[in-house]
Amino acid sequence: MTAVLTACSGGTTPAPGGGGNVTGGDKPAVAAPAIKVSPAEGAQKVRPDKNVVVTAAGGALDEVTVQSQGQPVEGEFDATRTKWTSSKPLKPSTTYTVSAKATGAGGPAALTSEFTTLKPKRELQVIDITPGIKGETVGVGMPIMVTFNNDVTNKAAVEAALHVEAEKKATGAWRWISDRLVIYRTAKYWQAHQKVVFTADLAGVRGAGDMWGTKSFRQTIKIGAAQISKVDTRTHQMVVRVDGKVKQRMPISAGKGDTREYTTTSGVHLTMSKHNPEIMISPGKKEGDPGYYKEIVNHAVRISNSGEYVHSAPWSVGSQGRANVSHGCINAGPTQAKWYYDNFQRGDVVDIVGTDRELEWNNGWGFWQMSFAKWKKGSALEA
Structure with missing residues (x-):
């Protein structure tokens, strides 16, 4: 794979034998912005929790797109728009394409590159979500119990990927019962008659040394009468x-x-x-x-x-x-x-x-x- 860099310059090439000195009314040539991408072009076995970083020297980034099979990766520019950083983990065993454009005093520039994330030796998966019976309505005291297929040692990273959204606002917290079981409980009983959505955004999350999440999980929970x-x-x-x-x-x-x-x-x-x-x-x-x-x-x-x-x-x-x-x-x-x-x-x-x-x-x-x-x-x- 070859990175493609294109640039346009409004500068004037010095006359032969001039040693690069500018004479008369000529102005010095101004280089187009230099765009750099990390991970580098053609990189293999990239860790999914590694940020994609795109920078522009000598100009500002106009746009940055990081995607795989049409699925974009979220990210943010800094205040000067000279740096873009991804904000979510990448998916394992996936090839990503990075496209960036920038503009500076020397004109526009563009860069396209690719890299591939590692294939995990072990996959982290959710094997049970309780409650999870199709069509079930549960009571206001119901906890959310999540069981994993392997022992989780990087609990903070995994827990940060677990999200609970209730139609009626509630305060709650997770508690690890074991290396494979974590339970969510609210501070007070759920408010009755609502839906609660649990999401485990595990794709790209490192659960242990050689174990990574490869996909996400979602469960809608219906809270009934109190x-x-x-x-x-x-x-x-x-x-x-x-x-x-x-x-x-x-x-x-x-x-x-x-x-x-x-x-x-x-x-x-x-x-x-x-x-x-x-x-x-x-x-x-x-x-x-x-x-x-x-x-x-x-x-x-x-x-x-x-x-x-x-x-x-x-x-x-x-x-x-x-x-x-x-x-x-x-x-x-x-x-x-x-x-x-x-x-x-x-x-x-x-x-x-x-x-x-x-x-x-x-x-x-x-x-x-x-x-x-x-x-x-x-x-x-x-x-």
Whole structure:
């Protein structure tokens, strides 16, 4: 590949034998602007996070175009228009063409060159975005959970490429749970009835030593009604509000609390999944052990990873609204439990009070148990 430079000069060529001296009324020749591009013409294996820089000496840049297959690269001129710098990462394994024009006292100049970015040994990809079920509507407590295919060591660069845009303004932050999982949570619940767009602009982002993003990912999330349930294990009542209005008052029975295992956790839970029926088996026990149980329950909505659900319990109707007799779940009558199951959205809020066992922030989706000030300390950009 050969860089092509064209220039026009209004100067006069000196007479032969004149040693370059200007005589009489002749004016010295003025050179056209000198345009320089980095990466250089024909460069190979260019790092995608390397800026494209175009400069002009002896004039100002009129225009700069950097593109691949018709897709332009964004960039900005400096105040004097003698320098142009790209503003976003390049794509790996891609050939780019740079075209620049400048004008100075010596006339116009133009330059065209090409270079190629490196091919990564490993690709960084998003393998799961939750929520991500097609057509799903989620609750106002819903986090955004992003899982990568490989361990991310350059967390700040990757996190900077993650963007969340809500129709109704919200403050939020990412928290790295592991080298492959990062979660976005708002400071307050999402405002109801809106769309949120998550974008991972990973193309050209270096996730680790030999690992680069090669493409971007996008997910539109629909936030539905604000369905917030308040459960008081002392009064044995569950009140469900939808957009602030009471929709159900449900007599319930919570964990009997004679052991920690059978004590319902207090705190802000989120609904995670639903099952009809669900088979519940006592954890860590086998058939014949004291306290062993195996029950088939209907209309079960999971609210933690430690085995807590809101579910139908026709066998406990006599205790619902009066006493706590469950193994830790929130039991309700068949009709109201079915209503809750049918109207459930993942990410709905279930706020439970009245017990001495606190929900851990990492038990299921218990992320609201952590203050937002502490939550955002898990960000690679906030720390």
